[in-house]
Amino acid sequence: xxxxxxxxxxxxxxxxxxxxxxxxxxxxxxxxxxxxxxxxxxxxxxxxxxxxxxxxxxxxxxxxxxxxxxxxxxxxxxxxxxxxxxxxxxxxxxxxxxxxxxxxxxxxxxxxxxxxxxxxxxxxxxxxxxxxxxxxxxxxxxxxxxxxxxxxxxxxxxxxxxxxxxxxxxxxxxxxxxxxxxxxxxxxxxxxxxxxxxxxxxxxxxxxxxxxxxxxxxxxxxxxxxxxxxxxxxxxxxxxxxxxxxxxxxxxxxxxxxxxxxxxxxxxxxxxxxxxxxxxxxxxxxxxxxxxxxxxxxxxxxxxxxxxxxxxxxxxxx
Amino acid sequence: xxxxxxxxxxxxxxxxxxxxxxxxxxxxxxxxxxxxxxxxxxxxxxxxxxxxxxxxxxxxxxxxxxxxxxxxxxxxxxxxxxxxxxxxxxxxxxxxxxxxxxxxxxxxxxxxxxxxxxxxxxxxxxxxxxxxxxxxxxxxxxxxxxxxxxxxxxxxxxxxxxxxxxxxxxxxxxxxxxxxxxxxxxxxxxxxxxxxxxxxxxxxxxxxxxxxxxxxxxxxxxxxxxxxxxxxxxxxxxxxxxxxxxxxxxxxxxxxxxxxxxxxxxxxxxxxxxxxxxxxxxxxxxxxxxxxxxxxxxxxxxxxxxxxxxxxxxxxxxxxxxxxxxxxxxxxxxxxxxxxxxxxxxxxxxxxxxxxxxxxxxxxxxxxxxxxxxxxxxxxxxxxxxxxxxxxxxxxxxxxxxxxxxxxxxxxxxxxxxxxxxxxx
Numbered sequence: 001x002x003x004x005x006x007x008x009x010x011x012x013x014x015x016x017x018x019x020x021x022x023x024x025x026x027x028x029x030x031x032x033x034x035x036x037x038x039x040x041x042x043x044x045x046x047x048x049x050x051x052x053x054x055x056x057x058x059x060x061x062x063x064x065x066x067x068x069x070x071x072x073x074x075x076x077x078x079x080x081x082x083x084x085x086x087x088x089x090x091x092x093x094x095x096x097x098x099x100x101x102x103x104x105x106x107x108x109x110x111x112x113x114x115x116x117x118x119x120x121x122x123x124x125x126x127x128x129x130x131x132x133x134x135x136x137x138x139x140x141x142x143x144x145x146x147x148x149x150x151x152x153x154x155x156x157x158x159x160x161x162x163x164x165x166x167x168x169x170x171x172x173x174x175x176x177x178x179x180x181x182x183x184x185x186x187x188x189x190x191x192x193x194x195x196x197x198x199x200x201x202x203x204x205x206x207x208x209x210x211x212x213x214x215x216x217x218x219x220x221x222x223x224x225x226x227x228x229x230x231x232x233x234x235x236x237x238x239x240x241x242x243x244x245x246x247x248x249x250x251x252x253x254x255x256x257x258x259x260x261x262x263x264x265x266x267x268x269x270x271x272x273x274x275x276x277x278x279x280x281x282x283x284x285x286x287x288x289x290x291x292x293x294x295x296x297x298x299x300x301x302x303x304x305x306x307x308x309x310x311x312x313x314x315x316x317x318x
Numbered sequence: 319x320x321x322x323x324x325x326x327x328x329x330x331x332x333x334x335x336x337x338x339x340x341x342x343x344x345x346x347x348x349x350x351x352x353x354x355x356x357x358x359x360x361x362x363x364x365x366x367x368x369x370x371x372x373x374x375x376x377x378x379x380x381x382x383x384x385x386x387x388x389x390x391x392x393x394x395x396x397x398x399x400x401x402x403x404x405x406x407x408x409x410x411x412x413x414x415x416x417x418x419x420x421x422x423x424x425x426x427x428x429x430x431x432x433x434x435x436x437x438x439x440x441x442x443x444x445x446x447x448x449x450x451x452x453x454x455x456x457x458x459x460x461x462x463x464x465x466x467x468x469x470x471x472x473x474x475x476x477x478x479x480x481x482x483x484x485x486x487x488x489x490x491x492x493x494x495x496x497x498x499x500x501x502x503x504x505x506x507x508x509x510x511x512x513x514x515x516x517x518x519x520x521x522x523x524x525x526x527x528x529x530x531x532x533x534x535x536x537x538x539x540x541x542x543x544x545x546x547x548x549x550x551x552x553x554x555x556x557x558x559x560x561x562x563x564x565x566x567x568x569x570x571x572x573x574x575x576x577x578x579x580x581x582x583x584x585x586x587x588x589x590x591x592x593x594x595x596x597x598x599x600x601x602x603x604x605x606x607x608x609x610x611x612x613x614x615x616x617x618x619x620x621x622x623x624x625x626x627x628x629x630x631x632x633x634x635x636x637x638x639x640x641x642x643x644x645x646x647x648x649x650x651x652x653x654x655x656x657x658x659x660x661x662x663x664x665x666x667x668x669x670x671x672x673x674x675x676x677x678x679x680x681x682x683x684x685x686x687x688x689x690x691x692x693x694x695x696x697x698x699x700x701x702x703x704x705x706x707x708x709x710x711x712x713x714x715x716x717x718x719x720x721x722x723x724x725x726x727x728x729x730x731x732x733x734x735x736x737x738x739x740x741x742x743x
Contacts (some may be wrong), residue, residue: 020518099634119636120520121590140638142520177520203517204525239506 012312015134018143021186026189027188030306031244035311038302040077050309051080058084060118060137061098066224066297067137067147069087071114074304080112098122102130105245115139131314132264141175142217147272149182149303151228152189154296158268159225163190165271168219170252171199171230171280175212178272179230183210194222197252211283216258223287226268229254229280245279252280259285268292276300320737321345323358327366327698329688330373332675335665337370346695347736352690356442364732370699372670373686374733376407376677377497377647379471379550379574379622381714384430388416391627391715393427396436397646399625399714401740403648404697406437407683412444413472419444421459424699428463430523436740440681441626442467445484445495451476454484461491466681469496471550472597476502476531478539478596485545494572494680497536499557505527509638511599515584526554527615529598533557548680549573549626554596555608562617574622577650580610582720592633592640593720596626613672614664620680621673623650627716645714649721651697652705655728660701694734703729 012024019027035202040046056075060068070086098117105113113125113132120140127134157163167186170269173179173195179275183193194211195202196219204211213219219227232248243250249255254269255263259282262269269291275281285291323345328337330354343351343358351358382396391399393410400408410427412418418427424441431439443460447453449470457468468488474497475481485495505524510516512523533549537560540547552558552573564571578596583603587594594600612618626643633640650673658664678685686695705711705728707721733741 038343086565098636117636124590125634125636141522174517180518180520204523206510209514273430286642 009155010082012310014314015123016145016307016310016311017123017136018132019126019145019148019188020143022145024188026183027152028147029312030149030303031156032150033309034153034302034306037305038299040297041302047079049079051075051078054080054111055108055310056080056082056112056114057105057108057132058082059101059113059115060086061115062115062138064137066300067116067167070297071135071137071304074301074308075112077301078305078308080308083108083300099125099129102126106130112308112311133135133311133313135311138177141177142180144177144181144306146300146307147178148185149172149307150296150300151270151272152183152185153299153303154270154292155186155191155226155268157295157299158292164192166192166194166215166222166224166227167226168194168196168222169226169228169230170219170254171232172198173230174201174203175233176230182228194224198242198248220261220265222287223265224267226270227254227262228270231272231273231274232276243315249279254281254285256282256284259288263288263290266290269295273297319566321358321361322734322739323356323361323363324366324371324698325363327369327371328665329371329548330670331687332415332667332671335667337666342371342688343609344734347694348434349688349690349692349694352643352688364698366698367576368666368702369731370666370701371688371696372666372699373674373688374406374695374697374735375404375651375673376681377625377650377673377683377685378409378620378677379576380408380410380625380647381413381627381643382408382410383627384414384427389715392426392434393430393439394434394465395627395713397431397716399712400437401644401733402711402713402730404651404699404733405647406733406735406740407440407678407681408437409440409442409466409681411469411471413449413470417444417449418442419447419449420456421463424460424463424465424555436738437735438683439568440464440466440683442469442471442497444468445470445475446480446486449473451480454480454487457487457491457493461493465493465626466635467494467496467548469498471498474498474500474502476488479533482539482543482634485539485543485547489543489545494548496548496550497532498550499529499532499536501528501531504531507638508599509595510587510602511584511708513584513602515587519587519590519637519646524597524599526556526601530557530560532553534560536565537561537569537571540571541567541612544570546570546572551576551579551598552618553579553605555605558612558617562612565617572619573617574620575609575613575618576622576624577646577653580606580613580722581653582606586720587637587662590637591720592635592637593644593718595640595642596624596638596644597642601693610658610663618672620677621650621654623647623675627714628718629716630718633718643718645712645716645719646710648712648714649707649719651699651730652726652728653721655699655701656726693736695736696734698732698734699726701728703731705729
């Protein structure tokens with residue numbers, strides 16, 4: 001296809017903590033190697049023996065259906081043994097007790113730990129603490145690297161020559177690990193990123209590292225190739241950042257009228273799920289032919305398989 | 319009774335950046351002679367070639383954690399840490415468990431100190447009962463027991479009217495109020511300075527204005543009442559400049575800067591290292607430079623470390639859950655030498671003035687100096703040696719410092735106080 005096929009495989013890393021610490025070569029490799037894994041899904045036997053005899057622990061301290069099941073399916077398709085652990089989902093589970101839990105789980109000789117936690121930096125803490133490979137499945141507001149990989153993979157599927165293309169991320173930019181990781185990966189791949197959202201949900205102060213649009217009119221004027229809606233997460237908000245969900249929908253949501261404009265422009269639509277119908281997205285947009293939302297879910301399994309395949313656990317217990 | 323002769327050292331003072339080469343004779347705890355080429359019969363000779371002799375330091379902002387949290391630190395370990403860092407006078411903050419909010423509690427701390435500490439210790443009292451910001455604490459009783467200052471340190475006094483009444487009442491006892499400036503509703507659950515770095519790390523931020531708004535309010539209350547407000551651990555250039563203007567206007571405001579706010583900034587947090595987490599948080603590189611200029615220009619009355627020990631277990635938490643605070647007593651002098659004196663950013667006189675002389679004056683403690691007739695109370699500091707801040711080096715019970723396992727230039731060789739050689743290495 002291209003000369004890229006001859007490029008050497010970048011040396012494996014132990015952990016996948018965020019996108020910022022991946023090089024462009026590493027990202028390109030992960031995206032490229034996800035392709036063949038996705039091809040497998042069309043076969044009657046979807047499994048490969050790559051991780052036979054290896055164990056994967058899914059450690060979720062925050063509720064999650066999509067991400068945890070996606071990691072589970074990915075690991076099983078790699079023939080790994082999977083243990084799912086939904087630990088207490090209260091906010092009082094601090095890093096110290098996570099380390100205690102992991103110490104206990106060391107006895108299982110787990111090779112890969114997939115972790116989601118409310119507190120930013122917990123995966124980094126674990127990575128320094130254990131020989132197992134750590135896959136960050138979302139830590140606080142910090143990072144969600146496999147989401148970013150699946151987003152980039154999905155974007156590339158419909159727009160293969162992505163350099164110089166444009167994407168707008170709409171919603172709670174401040175509290176979104178998806179916005180952080182996904183904008184980082186698109187920036188690294190040469191895709192232009194802009195954001196739209198209520199003022200209090202945009203990173204404050206000197207935030208000139210972010211291109212901010214101020215309305216949907218601006219969004220359409222900017223002619224993005226894709227619009228990426230974020231879930232408006234009321235459960236994160238213990239203080240008020242905007243007056244009401246109704247008002248959010250009116251000002252920042254993809255309303256019927258805006259959806260018509262979007263569809264007429266042929267702009268792709270993305271969302272990390274699960275969606276809040278009637279808040280960030282109007283019902284009818286769910287059936288949009290250029291919606292990539294279901295494709296994102298499917299691709300999530302492929303990129304997670306690619307990540308598991310590439311990472312290499314350490315040899316020594318710490 | 320002993321006689322010690324410190325030979326060939328260079329003497330620093332608050333009055334001049336110039337060091338004076340001289341011998342110092344200490345007899346029975348008093349400095350009896352300062353001259354070149356002293357010879358004294360029966361004196362133990364201590365060679366101080368390559369060393370600077372300077373008055374011992376005084377730290378006006380220290381958390382000894384006793385009573386209540388002696389797994390982190392005790393008055394004994396805290397005083398030993400101070401000696402290890404060349405500090406021979408402390409003001410302990412009252413945010414212990416229970417909070418020190420009456421005269422009896424002050425007395426109980428002083429009783430422990432009398433038994434366990436080899437250096438004099440002063441205990442600050444609370445402004446309000448249990449630091450709750452509501453009812454005034456037993457101020458007269460605390461004043462009678464020698465509290466040098468009142469503070470709810472760790473908490474601001476949220477209510478302006480409570481702070482107003484407190485400052486008016488404290489004036490009757492000639493006591494300053496020390497203020498931890500923070501607007502709690504703005505800091506929220508913040509774990510570090512709010513800005514590009516907190517965004518990148520996904521950590522909740524504390525905006526600089528949280529500190530600055532409270533600081534401006536406190537200055538205004540001091541101006542209106544005529545009382546004395548002391549602003550603790552100023553971390554932003556804007557806050558410092560507000561104090562500078564207030565001083566020019568003749569308002570009774572004093573302030574302190576912590577070494578970590580000069581040396582480090584938010585970028586140093588790196589990979590979620592909780593040894594860089596404190597409140598107020600590390601700000602920006604521009605703030606570092608502005609605060610340093612302010613220190614050189616005399617905006618800051620004193621340097622104080624906000625020595626805040628926490629155990630390794632507590633700090634080995636995720637950054638957001640780890641407690642605020644780092645230790646400072648053992649690293650302050652060496653780190654200030656390493657970062658600023660060694661390369662000429664400021665002189666020895668600044669260190670002596672801002673970390674020894676002025677804090678003693680503010681606390682109304684007895685003045686010390688390396689002068690004939692004074693009690694001996696000085697440090698011997700070797701400039702060409704280095705200090706490795708290993709856990710073994712630390713005498714604090716906690717090692718939560720950004721300098722842990724770092725090696726810096728300069729070493730405190732001796733700490734002399736009266737007749738005792740408190741530290742000798």
